Amino acid sequence: EIVLTQSPGTLSxxxxxxxxxxxxxxxxxxxxxxxxxxxxxxAPRLLIYGASSRATGIPDRFSGxxxxxxxxxTISRLEPEDFAVYxxxxxxxxxxxxxxxxxxxxx
Amino acid sequence: xxxxxxxxxxxVKPSETLSLICTVSGGSIKSGDSFWGWIRxxxxxxxxxxASIYFGGTTYYSPSLKSRVNISVxxxxxxxxxxxxxxxxxxxxxxxxxxSKNSIFGxxxxxxxxxxxx
Numbered sequence: 001e002i003v004l005t006q007s008p009g010t011l012s013x014x015x016x017x018x019x020x021x022x023x024x025x026x027x028x029x030x031x032x033x034x035x036x037x038x039x040x041x042x043a044p045r046l047l048i049y050g051a052s053s054r055a056t057g058i059p060d061r062f063s064g065x066x067x068x069x070x071x072x073x074t075i076s077r078l079e080p081e082d083f084a085v086y087x088x089x090x091x092x093x094x095x096x097x098x099x100x101x102x103x104x105x106x107x
Numbered sequence: 108x109x110x111x112x113x114x115x116x117x118x119v120k121p122s123e124t125l126s127l128i129c130t131v132s133g134g135s136i137k138s139g140d141s142f143w144g145w146i147r148x149x150x151x152x153x154x155x156x157x158a159s160i161y162f163g164g165t166t167y168y169s170p171s172l173k174s175r176v177n178i179s180v181x182x183x184x185x186x187x188x189x190x191x192x193x194x195x196x197x198x199x200x201x202x203x204x205x206x207s208k209n210s211i212f213g214x215x216x217x218x219x220x221x222x223x224x225x
């Protein structure tokens with residue numbers, strides 16, 4: 001089973017700042033990585049797939065990068081609605097696994 | 108627009124079977140490019156994939172839950188189901204149903220909280 005480790009656990013930033021979130025895989029998954037945003041009481045929403053492709057309707061301030069074992073989600077300028085928990089998921093092969101999440105909170 | 112809705116008991120006793128149904132609307136469960144899956148999230152914790160199924164019957168299970176899980180599809184009702192046997196308090200979670208394309212979960216239900224308690 002591929003383990004995904006997200007860091008940091010919590011990121012405290014102000015609106016307008018840049019957020020950089022990390023996801024590291026225990027084995028190479030090439031670019032089979034997705035990112036999801038989850039707000040309290042809501043289901044996750046797909047942001048990024050294929051490590052760097054934005055899902056439909058996702059603003060271009062969200063960008064993903066990386067391949068192999070190291071991946072990054074960047075939010076260029078935080079908007080108030082971006083404060084949430086972000087999860088990464090690998091789909092290189094079953095079992096599909098998720099990281100533990102990074103909470104982006106208002107500083 | 109595709110919508111998924113979970114339904115089932117919100118409270119299950121320890122050692123009993125958790126049963127949930129996901130009803131799909133705005134699209135066909137027989138879509139050739141889709142798998143249908145269950146993912147859960149214990150309170151305050153991360154996401155855990157449980158199982159996925161294709162309308163034709165192909166299934167994938169998480170190895171850690173495989174001995175206790177069954178996923179099935181009802182094409183006539185445009186639904187799919189989850190059964191988890193011998194539940195304990197550790198199975199308390201919000202259970203989400205979702206559609207995946209190429210193993211990416213692009214559409215999710217709102218989630219159903221299932222509490223395991225006597």
